[in-house]
Amino acid sequence: MSSLKKKINNMNLIRFRFWFQIVAFVLIVYGGYASLDLGDKLPTFACVFNSEGTGGKCYIGMLQHDLKNPFEIFTGFAGYAFLISLIMFMVWFWVLNKSWCGFVCPLGTMQDWLTALREKLKIRFSEYSWASRSNIKSIKYILLILLLIIPVMISNSIFGLPKLPNGLSMPFCDICPGRMLIPAFTGNFNQFYIDFSSKTDLVMTTLGMIIVGLFLVGSFIKKRFFCYFCPMAALQYIFSKPALLKLYKDGAKCTKCGDCYRACDMDILEIADDVTNKNLVTEDCILCLKCVAACPEDGCLEANFTGITIFESTKEGFILRMAMNKQKESHE
Amino acid sequence: MSNINHNIESPKEKQNRHKAMEAIKLLNTLREDFKAPIKSMEYFYDLFERVHCKHESLHDGKTKIGTMCIQIPSEIIYALDGVPVRLCNGFYTDDEIGSDLMPQKACPLIKATVGHFASGNFTDKPDIVFSPTTCDQKTKAGTTIESFGYKLIDIDFPRTKESEASREYWRRSVKQFAVELSKFQGKKLNRTDLRNAIKKIGYAQSLYHKLSDFRKKEIVPILGLDVFLVTNAFFFDKIDNWIEATEKLISELEIRAKEKITVTGKASPRIVYTGSPPIFPNYKIPQIIEESDGIIVADETCSSNRMFNDMVAVDEWNIYDMMDSISDKYLKACTCPIFTKNEDRIRRVVQLVKEYKAEGVIYQAFAGCTVYEMEQRSVLEAMEKEGIPILYLESDYSPSQGGQLSTRVEAFIESLKTRRRKKK
Structure with a gap:
């Protein structure tokens, strides 16, 4: 026992994590081809737009989808279903806690690969100043609130505000770099587009394209650039204590x-x-x-x-x- | 007529003779006065004898980089083909020379260091000296030393370590240091050399940690005095020789630990030593402690533990990250009393007491070392709160104080023994 413990404590974590992330990446991005389905309550970016390859689906997508319904629905069976989904998400999350981000998340893994590339090129990483570092902390919560509230406002009028267009039913997915990058790993580049069909779609898909660009450039110069703003991290943190x-x-x-x-x-x-x-x-x-x-x-x-x-x-x-x-x- | 061949002793010869006397007195005590001497310590006894009694130089043909404090990164010096020589001095002879050049109430360590420079009498004379602006006296001593004709460069060191600004400031200072040294050496700093230097020093540190592990055991196989000698040797020894000798020492200690050979008495109280650094041959207080049946199991001083404990951790093995991690190591973990707040030092002493199962702390401050003198109060208060007995002593380099100090140390050690008996 103690010799096993010693082995673990002496391990090369970087190497272990590198391979663990690859296995997790393969399961989540290509698992679907081997009919792996971990459900749609995963606390990590397993992208629903990677419809054939994905080995499971991201709960943030599911959550937005659920919240789109009118309030009345939640008083009935759908309310229970919603709660059960949330609990399923928590159970998944409690097992690994935030290690979902550090070991499983395919977007996190991609950023780590970009970091490795930068390191190979001997380019120094950049850092935030401590002041800006603490200022940006709240952005992920703002994103989380927006992605929760926007779908609700499609079917419900809140504070007498007009209802939002249906094009906003998955607002975060529109701007999530995972929507474009994860399917790209299965050879599907169809998500790289700007939709001119309506004003809403135009704005959201343009934002999405900008963010994917920022994601690639940002995480090349700043380690885990995207994670600072990730609403999934915000949602997870709310439930982190009992993990x-x-x-x-x-x-x-x-x-x-x-x-x-x-x-x-x-x-x-x-x-x-x-x-x-x-x-x-x-x-x-x-x-x-x-x-x-x-x-x-x-x-x-x-x-x-x-x-x-x-x-x-x-x-x-x-x-x-x-x-x-x-x-x-x-x-x- | 008889004194035709009689040479009048030059000041330099006199200084050498006095220093040799100081050195050999301590070395003989270490060799002979304690029980169960360790064979592989002979390397270190011999090293100090060669340097301080026989005046052998160790680094002929190499560029010697003098350092005035532990904050000058040896990693960078080795990577640029220099040999770091730490010039903190422990000789009373040099202290007396320095007394004429420094204020009367200055710290003996600084006086001795300045005195040494004033005499210009080195076995390994530094080709360039780097002086970090740590305490007031060291900071100001730089100009005095420069006035003797040495090439001395100040390295800006911040007095706080918590803020972002101080971290950045020190990182820049270390970069500046590397630039200056690189210019002086006519060599560019490269990744492989820096990495090798970090790893070599890391390995030396790992040996120190192994050595310390023996002192955590119930049966202590090595004297605190001997460990001070080993760590002091790191100031100036050839690093490969030091590594080899320490490896041998560790394998001998392994055998001693197995055979349960101890250097202590039946009930010697275990002591953590903190405060102004014991630097060869000023081992006055440690010597009194260990001659009074105490055993120093750990220390929190810049001539020993603080120099070895914290290690450089690199995340990306490129120059930019190696330089930053080196900088951080020499600032962030440092528990020097020159810093504004110093809860870290208190936490460190408490942790050492726990880890090494010590029964008391002896805190020594050099008379004139204002920062250690000032910090005394807060450390004493903190120890009282933790229920750890502590003795505070003030001393200097003079050989005359012995009696009064040993009475106090003996009484403290007796009280620790009584305390233990009462606990049982």
């Missing part, structure tokens, strides 16, 4: 060296500076566990599943991961 997988920190053991912060793709300052809280799954955390792998203090950071430590920071593991264990010089 089974956790990132714990023992503040007493922390020297605030900041190694974890530097490894963090989401530039989460708390991971290094917070020495009082135990649960360090913050709103932007993608639970990629890079911080645990970069921490040189024994038992300071750990990934914990249902109360059991599954991966924790150790000096030995750190030294192995940084290849400081042997005195061999490398030449390139």
